[in-house]
Amino acid sequence: MAQILLFHSALGVRAGIVALEDALTQAGHDVTVVDQYEGRTYDSYDEAMAHVDRVGMAALMHGALGHATDVPGRFVAVGFSNGAGMAQYVAAKRPQDARGVVMIGGGVPMRHLDLPWPKGVPGQIHVTEGDPWSEAEERDEVVADAAQAGAEVEIFVYPGDGHLFNDEQMPDEYQPDEAELLHERVVEFVSRLE
Template identity: 40%
Template sequence: MTEIVLFHSAQGLRPGVSAAADILRSAGHTVRTPDYYGGEIFDDIAGGLRKRDALGFAEIERRVREIGAGIREPVVFAGFSLGAYAAQLLAATHPAARGAVLLHGGVTADEVTSGPWPSTVPVQVHYMERDPWIDAAEIAELNRAVTAAGAHFEAHVYPGETHLFTDPDLPGYDPDAAALAWKRVIDFVKSL
């Protein structure tokens, strides 16, 4: 059994995040879904981005680090889109981090840490090949940083152009790609 902290996207702690947590719990893991938006949820990305911008990245990072401050046991940090940024930030800097699962997101390592990527923190990334929110060059740079540190890196790219394709509560949900993604996430976490 692994502890997983699963961060929501810019759209807030929507039912799809709870559904994802249930999938991971059914595989035997303990999953926490912190809400760094204070209960606000949004039906569209535009509303979520307005909230993100109103908070600002410095405040989001402060809230994410505050969530991480209470964690003492080994943990896998995971997240959706903006939540993938949160997960990556803590995976790169938190002493209890044992892995990172980045769904629909990911940035270069130097955007989240001033030093090298930790050699004990493998990374798994999932996104659609034509997702307009993903910069494949940034994912490739993250791959280089993670593997240069001696950690394992996996990127799983799915056909399509939807951003939050694993969220069953959103119109871009792709059940086949989502099922494969969750199988891969469960296998990755089990391997840690």
């Protein structure tokens, strides 16, 4: 059994977060959903990003780390969109405890976090080929950051253009077949780290 820290996107804890939490829990893992919004969710990216701008990324990262300290010991950090950056940040701040990092619809070059990738910690990036919020150059930079730390980050590119493609509450983005494959791949990755 692995301990998972699951970080939501700018939209908050929505159906896609719960779906992955369920898949990981059913596979026998212990999942802690880090709800930085205390139950608040957003339906539009504009509203969500306005909230992020009001709170500030530095405060969100500090809050993510604070929530993570409630989970002692080794963990796998999993995050969606800007939550992927939170997952990377927490793993980099607790490198002795990080076992893996999964970035869904995101991935931030470590230079933006002013931290190195945690030594030897593997990762995954999951995106659709037309994701408007994810750039190939940045994904490649994350892979290079990990390689410099002696780790491998796998990139999985799915057909389509949904950003949060496993969120069934987002009909313009939801891709059920790709969502199922995403869940399978994340569960398999986490299980390898036990």
